[in-house]
Amino acid sequence: xxxxxxxxLPIAAALATTMSVGFATEIxxxxxxxxxxxxxxxxxxxxxxxxxxxxxxxxTVGDNxxxxxxxxxxxxxxxxxxxGKPDVIEAVLEGMIAYQRAGLLAPVDDLFDRxxxxxxxxxxxxxxxxxxxxxxxxxxxxxxxxxxYRKDLFQKYGMTPPKTWDEMLQDAATISAKESGxxxxxxxTKNGSVRTFQEFISFFFQVNNGENPxxxxxxxxxxxxxxxPEKFGQVLKLYSDCFFAGNPPAVNQNTRGNDYQATxxxxxxxxxxxxxxxxxxxxxxxxxxVAKKILEEETGVAPLPLPPGGVQxxxxxxxxxxxxxxxxxxxxxxxxxxxxxxxxxxAMANRTEGVNPPRKDVAELPEFKNDWWEQAFIAQLPTGVAxxxxxxxxxxxxxxxxxxxAIYKNQAPxxxxxxxxxxxxxxxxxxxx
Amino acid sequence: xxxxxxxxxxxxxxxxxxxxxxxxxxxxFPALLVILGLNLYPTIxxxxxxxxxxxxxxxxxxxYVGLENYFKLLKDPVFQISLLHSLELTFFAVVLxxxxxxxxxxxxxxxxxxxxxxxxxxMITWVLPIIASVVMFRFMTLPSYGFVNILLKDVGQExxxxxxxxxxxxxxxxxxxxxxxxxxPFYAVAFMAAMQAISSDLYEAARIDGAGEWRxxxxxxxxxxxxxxxxxxxxxxxxxxxxFDFVFLSTGGGPVNATEVLSTYIYKQAxxxxxxxxxxAGGVIMLVVLVFLVLVCNKFIKGLSEE
Numbered sequence: 001x002x003x004x005x006x007x008x009l010p011i012a013a014a015l016a017t018t019m020s021v022g023f024a025t026e027i028x029x030x031x032x033x034x035x036x037x038x039x040x041x042x043x044x045x046x047x048x049x050x051x052x053x054x055x056x057x058x059x060t061v062g063d064n065x066x067x068x069x070x071x072x073x074x075x076x077x078x079x080x081x082x083x084g085k086p087d088v089i090e091a092v093l094e095g096m097i098a099y100q101r102a103g104l105l106a107p108v109d110d111l112f113d114r115x116x117x118x119x120x121x122x123x124x125x126x127x128x129x130x131x132x133x134x135x136x137x138x139x140x141x142x143x144x145x146x147x148x149y150r151k152d153l154f155q156k157y158g159m160t161p162p163k164t165w166d167e168m169l170q171d172a173a174t175i176s177a178k179e180s181g182x183x184x185x186x187x188x189t190k191n192g193s194v195r196t197f198q199e200f201i202s203f204f205f206q207v208n209n210g211e212n213p214x215x216x217x218x219x220x221x222x223x224x225x226x227x228x229p230e231k232f233g234q235v236l237k238l239y240s241d242c243f244f245a246g247n248p249p250a251v252n253q254n255t256r257g258n259d260y261q262a263t264x265x266x267x268x269x270x271x272x273x274x275x276x277x278x279x280x281x282x283x284x285x286x287x288x289x290v291a292k293k294i295l296e297e298e299t300g301v302a303p304l305p306l307p308p309g310g311v312q313x314x315x316x317x318x319x320x321x322x323x324x325x326x327x328x329x330x331x332x333x334x335x336x337x338x339x340x341x342x343x344x345x346x347a348m349a350n351r352t353e354g355v356n357p358p359r360k361d362v363a364e365l366p367e368f369k370n371d372w373w374e375q376a377f378i379a380q381l382p383t384g385v386a387x388x389x390x391x392x393x394x395x396x397x398x399x400x401x402x403x404x405x406a407i408y409k410n411q412a413p414x415x416x417x418x419x420x421x422x423x424x425x426x427x428x429x430x431x432x433x
Numbered sequence: 434x435x436x437x438x439x440x441x442x443x444x445x446x447x448x449x450x451x452x453x454x455x456x457x458x459x460x461x462f463p464a465l466l467v468i469l470g471l472n473l474y475p476t477i478x479x480x481x482x483x484x485x486x487x488x489x490x491x492x493x494x495x496x497y498v499g500l501e502n503y504f505k506l507l508k509d510p511v512f513q514i515s516l517l518h519s520l521e522l523t524f525f526a527v528v529l530x531x532x533x534x535x536x537x538x539x540x541x542x543x544x545x546x547x548x549x550x551x552x553x554x555x556m557i558t559w560v561l562p563i564i565a566s567v568v569m570f571r572f573m574t575l576p577s578y579g580f581v582n583i584l585l586k587d588v589g590q591e592x593x594x595x596x597x598x599x600x601x602x603x604x605x606x607x608x609x610x611x612x613x614x615x616x617x618p619f620y621a622v623a624f625m626a627a628m629q630a631i632s633s634d635l636y637e638a639a640r641i642d643g644a645g646e647w648r649x650x651x652x653x654x655x656x657x658x659x660x661x662x663x664x665x666x667x668x669x670x671x672x673x674x675x676x677f678d679f680v681f682l683s684t685g686g687g688p689v690n691a692t693e694v695l696s697t698y699i700y701k702q703a704x705x706x707x708x709x710x711x712x713x714a715g716g717v718i719m720l721v722v723l724v725f726l727v728l729v730c731n732k733f734i735k736g737l738s739e740e
Contacts, residue, residue: 075704078489098707102490190599191687192701254576257599257688262575271577391490393705404689408601432706 025059025332028086030066030073031321031340033353037068039283043352047345055339059332070095070194078102087327088336090140093128094194094392096320100136101391106325107134111334117359120343125358128318128386137320138341139358141350143278143377144384145202145314150273151300153179161302165238168274168305172242172250175273183252185242186272188263191404195260197396199276200403202315203238205385206306207231210313212388213395213424214433223390223428225421233417234307236406240413256407268294276304278317279377282354301376303383316384318358356381390433398423476720483714489707502714512715514690515698516722518605522694523673523726526612527666533613534620534665535658539650541625552625555618563615567682570611574598601691604684608692611679620665627661628654660734667730674723695719 033040034048052061066086067073074095077086081104091099099105112118112135125139147168149161153175162168172184188195204213208227215226242251252272255262266272268284268291285292304314321340323333339345343361347368350357356377357363368374402420405411411419427433483502487495506512541552558566573580574597582594597603635653644652677696680686686693686701695715703712 071704078707098490102492102707190685191689192685192705252576254595255599257596257604257684258576262577262596266577269577391707393707394701397701397705401689404687408689410689432708 025329026062027059027088027327027329027332027336028062028064029088029090029336029340030077030086031090032066032068032070032073033090033349034065035068039286040349040352044349047348051344052339055342056332056335059335061336074098077104081324082326084324084326084328087324087329087333088321088340089324090319090321090340091137092194093318093320093387094396096129096137096322097131097387097389098391098393099322100131100389104325105136106323106327106330107136108138108323108334108337109135112138115338117338117342120359120361122358122360122381124316124381124384124386125318128316129320131389137322138337139318139320140341140346141317141319141353141355142358142381142384143280143317143355144380145198145276145278145304146377146380147302147304148267148275148277148281149300149302150175150270150294150298152298153182153273154300161300162274162305164305165307169241169245169250172274173246173248176246176248176250176252179273182270183250183255183266183272184274185250186255186258186263186266186275187239187242187251188258188260189239189256189400189403189407190259191257191400192397193259193400194396195263196400196403197392198315198317200235200239200399201387202276202304202313203235203307204231205313205315206304206310207234210311210383210385212385214388214390214428216388222431223388223433225425225428227421229418229421230414231417232402232420233414236403236413236416236420238307239403240406240409243407244409257404270294279354279356279373282373283352301373301380303380312383313385314380314383316381316386318386394427394432395424398427479713480717482710483717485710486708487710487713489703489709491707495710498710502711503718505711506714506718511690511693512695512698515686515693515695516718518693519674519695519719520722522605522609522612522676523670525609526616526673527669529609529613530616530620530669531662531666533617534624535655537617537621538624538628541621542628552622556622557618558615559619561615563678564682566611566615567679570607570614571598571683574607598684599688601688604688604692608680608683611683612673612676616669623661623665624658627658631657663730663734667727667734670726670730671723674719674726 031044034044035041048061048063066089067076070092073089073091077089077099081099081102089099096105121139122142125142126135129135129137129139147161154161154171157174157178159171159174162171168185175182175184188199190196204227205211208231211226213225213227213232214223216222217224241249243249243253243256255266258266263272263275264277264281264284267275267277268281268287270290282295285295303312306312321337323330323337327333341359343359346357346359347362347365350362351367354373356374357368362368363374363378368378398420402411402416402423405416405419406413410416482495484497484499485495486498486502537555541548541555572578574582576582576594576596576599579597581597585591585594595603597607631654636649639649639653675696676694677700680692680694680697681700684692686697696719699712699715699719702708702715706712
């Protein structure tokens with residue numbers, strides 16, 4: 001049987017396809033919003049399936065995007081990272097610091113400097129990911145904590161958004177007293193919870209001149225305290241007052257120990273009138289008409305109220321995408337990092353989640369520029385303070401434990417502040433950071 | 434001639450014995466290897482790690498620190514309270530599980546219409562994954578939308594409504610209730626199976642002698658259940674003392690360490706603080722306490738067997 005030329009073509013095409021697949025570089029990516037159930041998952045996966053292959057021909061990305069929770073991903077990566085997998089990892093800032101300390105991240109300074117898009121990134125977000133003078137990731141998402149308040153309720157009772165802690169307590173107590181079933185303020189107070197810590201540290205930055213509780217002592221070559229017991233006591237007193245000053249108090253005492261799910265749900269269902277919050281809550285619009293109305297029509301955004309003599313400062317969240325230092329495919333990994341921090345990807349992902357873009361060209365897009373929600377949060381970005389590059393794990397436990405001692409009346413806020421200061425000081429002295 | 438034969442026979446027997454033993458060892462070897470690899474090696478490695486300052490985020494710089502981790506642990510008030518909570522939880526959970534398991538077994542063994550349905554349903558709590566049970570309890574006790582609080586509100590007791598898992602007084606009690614809710618039916622089914630094996634002649638003889646229900650239970654049922662009770666106690670002392678998921682998933686050890694147990698405390702040291710050496714020392718202490726508890730239980734079993 002003679003093989004005619006037209007018959008050879010499909011065979012050759014099939015062979016070529018097989019060979020190209022055979023030679024494609026395979027890399028693994030852990031990207032938590034792609035594996036955890038939520039409004040983000042579907043659009044992100046669609047982008048990975050439809051757009052990424054066109055952006056990165058010759059590179060295939062495994063479809064297991066890692067554990068669905070940051071804490072789980074953190075534990076697993078610290079244990080298995082040295083095997084080189086995943087090649088690329090998305091993280092929260094606290095996690096990235098731990099990975100860097102463990103020697104698991106490759107610095108990307110040189111690659112980033114050669115990238116034509118580098119000037120598009122907001123310098124403060126790059127600074128947050130720079131540890132010991134080296135850049136360990138590229139940001140794809142940023143946001144700060146602000147005060148969300150119910151405009152309709154404030155208007156109803158003739159109040160303006162609070163500018164000080166005292167005003168916040170008074171306004172919250174007024175709403176708690178007058179509005180049945182609504183607490184004036186909602187706080188996250190579960191021990192060990194990262195959200196509890198992020199809220200606490202936002203208030204702390206205000207009393208601590210916008211600085212971290214630790215500062216690196218170049219002479220002693222170790223971390224040292226950069227605050228005072230009184231400052232911790234001041235923030236703990238705020239928490240205590242939220243739950244106990246006034247009748248009814250600003251925060252419902254029955255919500256002590258709530259984690260973020262309850263704080264978020266309470267606000268979008270109308271059970272609380274103010275919350276320290278980040279922009280991600282906007283995705284709850286998909287939860288129903290009540291949530292949609294509250295978030296789109298009845299919510300106002302204001303800077304966090306200030307303590308006497310305090311400075312406008314708040315927790316800056318920056319989510320990086322980093323390369324595993326032990327990856328065998330670092331070039332392909334960098335290509336993936338660039339794709340996941342490209343203008344198109346960030347615009348799609350940030351818009352879906354409602355968070356702020358770390359890229360100037362994305363912030364200039366009409367859907368961001370003309371959106372009141374994005375703009376309200378972007379306006380507060382300059383007040384964001386990045387966390388110091390220490391191991392925050394046990395410090396978060398210490399802080400949330402001290403906060404719980406104050407709100408459960410186990411200790412006076414001043415005493416809890418002193419104890420917290422001593423504990424954190426010991427951690428620095430014993431090199432546990 | 435006969436001595437040559439005898440020596441040949443002896444040599445044959447020795448060879449046969451040796452090859453039989455070798456065969457036995459050969460069969461045992463893979464299992465032994467698995468046990469050594471999966472149990473003994475990690476245990477010894479954990480004990481050795483407990484004498485170092487090994488950190489998960491600085492694995493290359495581990496230094497021998499002797500007993501320092503142990504001294505630090507024993508002085509740590511959170512460790513002390515965690516140990517106390519673990520012991521309290523183990524004691525109350527196991528004692529109440531036995532008592533309630535006996536009561537439930539007694540009810541399930543009754544011959545009434547529909548009892549087979551209840552016997553089948555009873556095991557659902559044991560079959561449910563722990564995470565599902567905890568999520569269910571958390572939803573039921575949520576401050577605003579929880580079934581428990583809505584019920585209290587409906588019966589005019591709104592003042593009692595609260596975030597149950599966030600309440601210092603009730604959080605530990607709720608953890609205990611979750612243990613009971615899950616395990617009591619398992620005890621009941623095990624006890625019921627043992628009760629069905631008791632000869633009815635014994636009860637008949639007791640009734641003839643004028644013994645009432647209570648005396649029959651005390652003098653016939655209970656003594657016949659002693660082995661299964663002890664087996665269940667040993668199993669659940671280990672299970673409850675080691676249990677991590679109920680506490681971690683429901684309260685994370687809070688509020689203000691009110692539900693902190695050894696397993697959650699050690700977990701936090703290892704995974705939040707990355708202090709592997711320190712956490713391993715906690716694990717070794719936990720192992721020692723558990724071995725002691727199991728030895729005490731075994732002593733009871735041995736005593737009963739000798740009776």
